[in-house]
Amino acid sequence: MSLVYRRKLKKAFVFIASLILSFSLFADIPDSLYGIWEGKDRYVFFEQVQEEDRIVIILKDYYGWYLDRVVEHEDYSKDFKRDRNSATTKKSVFVLADAAPLWLSEGSSSGKSSAYELKLTYDKYDITYVPFALIDDKIFLEFWLSDGNHPGFWMGNVVTDGIKVSSQVEQENLWSWFINNETDEMYKIRFWKSKMDFDSELEAVIKSQKGNDTEYTLSKQIFSAGNVYTCVPGRRVYVRNLDKVPVKVPFDGKDVLYNEEKTICAVNDVYLKRLLDKKSFEELMEIVRIQNSRRKPDPPPLFPPEELDYHWDLIDYLEKDNVIIQEVRQRQKDFGVRGKDLDR
Secondary structure, eight states, X not given: OOHHHHHHHHHHHHHHHHHHHHHHHOBSOOGGGOEEEEOSSEEEEEEEETTEEEEEEEEEHHHHTEXXXXXXXXXXXXXXXXXXXXXXXXXXXXXXXXXXXXXXXXXXXXXXXXXXXEEEEEETTEEEEEEEEEETTEEESSEEEEOTTSTTEEEEOOOOOOSOSSOOOOOSEEEEEEEETTTTEEEEEEEEEEOSOOOTTOEEEEEOTXXXXXXXXXXXXXXXXXXXXXXXXXXXXXXXXXXEOOTTSTTTTOOEEEOTTSOEEEESOOSEEEOTTOOSHHHHHHHHHHHHTOOOOOOOOSSOOOOOOOOHHHHHHHHTTOHHHHHHHHHHHHHSOOTGGGTO
């Protein structure tokens, strides 16, 4: 067997193995996600019915005044009839949801914090991946994971728009960081989408900009949202065009928070928050019922109300001896009571 043929065979094997791994990782929704989650513009609900994971997405339409049951399983409408109006559709959208733990965070916490990638299938060929961090019953979309194999390296993930009712555009870039508090060094590293085969063992090297010969290693590739991202092209090793920032300004100066184990760092912008006092679909429907039963009050009058004096004596004087107007008044009396007769 020639050397070239062996290399091609090895590449094919690595590609097939990574493909199988990416599909096998996605399984049932974790128990930590079951329940009702509320965000600024939507409710998201996860539950398992007869070993089938289900997701419900309810949008807060019309500036939050009306709750629209956009995504849900068709069985729900049998017990809880859907409203039919101009704000919603006759049938809901069905979305299949699976989840996979991100490999750096798996087993790193006691359940209060972890990181996952949610796979949303809208139809056979329409799939979106949503990486998110779960910290203290809150979901965050922009976060980084500490890589224990490469101290100081914080691995980034694709930042999506969240759990939507339709697929999203794939991101071309993601950002990671390398931090060395001892030497006061902090580097922002761009990873771009690549067609390379994913290999978790590949490493890249950062040369210190302190003027010495110090070098730091980090992961060369990141597999996020169904794509491979790399920080160096081809077979190169050294990361170039680094963006050095003051170490006192963590993660681009954004307000961040950490989990207890310091393995997850997230931008402190909550996307969804768990409703601790409500967990079932029935309770979610009660929220919808109460919200949608509200009626907006009548708008204020265009002109402020005030007491008007019509000066009926002057009107009668002007209408006196006018045959045409008198005929009109007679028709008005035949039709109904005039405001004059009601003292108005």
